[in-house]
Amino acid sequence: EYQGIMPVRGKILNCLKADYARIFKSEIITDLIRVLGCGVEIQNKHVKDLAAFDLNNLRWSKVVICTDGDVDGFQIRTLILTMxxxxxxxxxxxGYVYIAETPLFEINCGDKTWFAYSDKEKADIVKALEGKKYKIDRSKGLGENDPDMMWLTTMNPETRRLIRVMPEDVERTAEVFDLLLGDNLQGRKDHIAENGARFLDLADIS
Structure with a gap:
């Protein structure tokens, strides 16, 4: 009645590096822009049938980015933000753009369900349930959620968690994204050498 879901189905083009010809050839990107309704703030021959930007034509009061709470999900989120x-x-x-936090754990005890968005929250909920029988499940990806679960975790304004994206957040994200995925090979090596040790437990090394 008052919300719409637009599935992206995977990683979109890196708009930070791509030229406008490639960007506006991407069907998912042009479809997303059409769904928003407000057009683009670009004057370029490749824009073609997309309208010039007009905030009054935005169809939604919030633009919410929902991705899985894993590394791939974070990259997709960053790609959409960059777009x-x-x-x-x-x-x-x-202030129209938001990120929906995705729960990492689902904890069931009797007929009640809790969602934990971090290991600390999981530990706090488990501590509160001490002495009771409970079950902890790793939350499924968004694509595997049934409608009721989607409603509880992502769609219901009463229970979901949204983070408003601020301009400085995106600028910093774009800088880091450029460093990690851009053309500056030496800068990337230096960054990994200086900071890599902090993330060894997350590294997929075999």
Missing amino acids: LYRLTPTLIQQ
Whole structure:
């Protein structure tokens, strides 16, 4: 009645590096822009049938990015943010863009369910349930959630958690994204050498 879901189905083009010809050839990107309704803040021959930006034509009061709470999900989130940052920066500047936090754990005890968004929250919930029988499940990816679960975790304004994206967040994200996925090989090596040890427990090394 008042919300719409647009599935992205995987990683979109890195709009930070791609030229406009490639960006506007991407069907998922042009479809996303059409769903938003506000057009793009780009004047370029490759824009073709997309409208010039007009905030009054935005169809939604919030643009919420929902991705899985894993490394792939974070990268997809960053790619979508980067797309908005490059094509419709006013949406971010005016506070229309949000990120939906995705729970990592589902904890069931009797007929009650709790969602934990971090290991600390999981530990706190388990501590509160001490002496009771409970079950902990790793939350499924968004694509595997049934409608009731999607409603509880992502769609219901009463229970979901949203983080408003601020302009400085995106600028910093774009800088780091550029460093990690851009052309500056030496800068990337230096960054990994200086900071890599902090993330060894997350590294997929075999």
